[in-house]
Amino acid sequence: MATPKLKQFLKKALAKYKHKDVTQKEVMATLKHFEDLKPVVDTYVFNDGSQTELLCLCGTIPVKIKANTYNIPVCIWLTEFHPEIPPLVYVRPTGNMVINESKHVDMNGRVYMPYLHEWTHALHRSSSASCIPPARTNPSRSGNAVQRSSSASGVPAARSSPSRTGNDSDLIVLIQHMRRVFSEEPPVFMRSACPPGSYLPAEIERILTDKVYRNRQITQLDVRNAVTNFKDLKVHVDVFSTPGASKRELLCLKGTVPVIYKEGTYNIPLKVWLFEDHPNAAPVCYVVPTTNMRINDRCKHVNANGKLQLPYLDDWKDANSDLFSLIQVMRIVFGEEPPVYALADASGADNPVVSAGTTSGTAPTSASSAPQQAADPAATDKPPKSADRVLCLICMDKKVDSVVYDCGHMCMCFECGQAVLDAQANCPMCRSKIKDIIRTYHAGVAE
Incomplete structure (x- = not known):
C-alpha cells in the first residue's frame, strides 16, 4: 500500500481513537519493519457480546524455528485507547493448522506474555484499563495463510527498534518478543503433525x-x-x-x-x-x-x-x-x-x-x-493416602505436593504451581487469584 493511501486509510480507521496521531505513527513504523502485516478494520467481539470496529494488523511474522524460518499468522488488535492500553494479540491458525496450546498461547489463540502484562506508555493511565472489558476475538474470522520458507525466501528480517522515549512499550518491540517466544515454542503446528486422535x-x-x-x-x-x-x-x-x-x-x-x-x-x-x-x-x-x-x-x-x-x-x-x-x-x-x-x-x-x-x-x-x-x-x-491418590492436574505426571494460597486447593506439583504463579494465572480448581504456592510434605507415619 502506497504511503499516501496508507495515511488516508489510517486517518479514517483511527477517527474514533483517542490518540490518533501517536497510533498512526506507530502503525506506520511497524508496517515498515514487518511488510507481511496489513492494516484492516474488523469487528471485535467482547466476552459480554458487545462489538466494536477496531484497527488490527493481520498477516504473518517470520519466526526462526531451528534451522528454518516459518511465517506465523497473527492478528494484533489496537484498542481505541492505544497506546494507553496494550494490544489484544492472537495467533490466527489457517484451515490446515492447529493451535499449540502453551503458557503463552491459550486454546483460542490468545497470546499472553510478560511484555503485554507490563505494558507501559507515557500516555498510560491506570484508570483507562477499566474502560476495556476482557475480550476474545471473533471466532468466525480466519487467519492469513502460513507458508514454510527458507531464510532466503524474501521474508524481511525484523530490524532493531528505533529509539523510543523512555521505556515506552511499542508494537515493534512487542513483535520482536513474540518472535523470540514463538521460536522457543511454536504457537501452531500443521494438521499432518497432529497427534493421533x-x-x-x-x-x-x-x-x-x-x-x-x-x-x-x-x-x-x-x-x-x-x-x-x-x-x-x-x-x-x-x-x-x-x-x-x-x-x-x-x-x-x-x-x-x-x-x-x-x-x-x-x-x-x-x-x-x-x-x-x-x-x-x-x-x-x-x-x-x-x-x-x-x-x-x-x-x-x-x-x-x-x-x-x-x-x-x-x-x-x-x-x-x-x-x-x-x-x-x-x-x-x-x-x-x-x-x-x-x-x-x-x-x-x-x-x-x-x-x-x-x-x-x-x-x-x-x-x-x-x-x-x-x-x-x-x-x-x-x-486414602493423598500422596498416592492425586497427580498434578497440570503435568499429569508428578504427585501433588503443594497447596495454593490462599484458597487452599491441593491440585499441582510444586514445579507446575510455580509456573502457574509466574504466569499470574488463577487457581485451576476455583479460578481465585493465587498469592503463593506452598510446598507440602507428607509425614511418614505408618498406617
Whole structure:
C-alpha cells in the first residue's frame, strides 16, 4: 500500500481513537519493519457480546524455528485507547493448522506474555484499563495463510527498534518478543503433525459448520484438545432431552477418564453434553454406570441420576473455563470420592470403585492389576493416602505436593504451581487469584 493511501486509510480507521496521531505513527513504523502485516478494520467481539470496529494488523511474522524460518499468522488488535492500553494479540491458525496450546498461547489463540502484562506508555493511565472489558476475538474470522520458507525466501528480517522515549512499550518491540517466544515454542503446528486422535469425525465437523454451534471454532478447538489428551473419550452427535423440554441433537463426549483412587487406577464412564452456545454455557455432565455398576449415593458431587454437581461447573466462565480443565477437576474430585461402585459380588460385598474400562463394561488393564480395596468407604474413617491418590492436574505426571494460597486447593506439583504463579494465572480448581504456592510434605507415619 502506497504511503499516501496508507495515511488516508489510517486517518479514517483511527477517527474514533483517542490518540490518533501517536497510533498512526506507530502503525506506520511497524508496517515498515514487518511488510507481511496489513492494516484492516474488523469487528471485535467482547466476552459480554458487545462489538466494536477496531484497527488490527493481520498477516504473518517470520519466526526462526531451528534451522528454518516459518511465517506465523497473527492478528494484533489496537484498542481505541492505544497506546494507553496494550494490544489484544492472537495467533490466527489457517484451515490446515492447529493451535499449540502453551503458557503463552491459550486454546483460542490468545497470546499472553510478560511484555503485554507490563505494558507501559507515557500516555498510560491506570484508570483507562477499566474502560476495556476482557475480550476474545471473533471466532468466525480466519487467519492469513502460513507458508514454510527458507531464510532466503524474501521474508524481511525484523530490524532493531528505533529509539523510543523512555521505556515506552511499542508494537515493534512487542513483535520482536513474540518472535523470540514463538521460536522457543511454536504457537501452531500443521494438521499432518497432529497427534493421533486429534481429528474430529466428518459428521462432527458438519454439525459444527451447520450453524448449530454459534462459537464454532472455539468449540472445535475445545473438543479437539479434550479428546487429544483423553484418548478414551470420543465425540458423538446424540439426542439430548430433559423433562418438559424438546429433544435436540448435541455434541457429546462419551467414554472413560482415568482416576487414581488409593493405589489403583480406574476408568470412570462419563457423558459430557455441549450446548449450542458453548463455551458461554457450562456443559452438562453425567456419570454413566454400566450394567455391573451403581451410583455412589454417598458422593456429594453426583445425584441419583448420575448428574455431576461441581463448583467448577457452577463457576463456569466462558473466557477461563474449558473441557480439559473440567475433566482434570473431575479426576481430582473422583480420586477423593468415587462416583460409582461395582455391584455386589457373590460374597455380597460391594467393590468400592468400578473397574470398568469403557462404557461397554470391559475391564481396564490398569485396574485389573490394582489391589483389592476395602469393602465400602463408609465402613472405615481412614481416608486414602493423598500422596498416592492425586497427580498434578497440570503435568499429569508428578504427585501433588503443594497447596495454593490462599484458597487452599491441593491440585499441582510444586514445579507446575510455580509456573502457574509466574504466569499470574488463577487457581485451576476455583479460578481465585493465587498469592503463593506452598510446598507440602507428607509425614511418614505408618498406617
